[in-house]
Amino acid sequence: MSDIIEKLDTAIKDMMIPEVQNGIKNINKLIVEKKATEDDYIALEDMESMYEDLIDIVLTIEEKELNEDDAEAIYQNILNLIEELKQD
Secondary structure: OOHHHHHHHHHHHHHHHHHHHHHHHHHHHHHHOOOOOHHHHHHHHHHHHHHHHHHHHHHHHHOOOOOHHHHHHHHHHHHHHHHHHHHO
């Protein structure tokens, strides 16, 4: 596995998936408590979609079907997303 694909795999498994799962859990808690807003429901849909995308990427990596250029682009997108979240 190339260095960039390994970095991407690690970033997804160690950072992104746990963060998304935590966000889903928190919104589901709000829903159960009947405190969720419409924005929370929209965020939940977005997070569930992101989770599915992340799982697809991990599976693609495991099946050795991800090339280095795509891995680099995805990795940069993740770094940009993290940077944006830090600024909020």
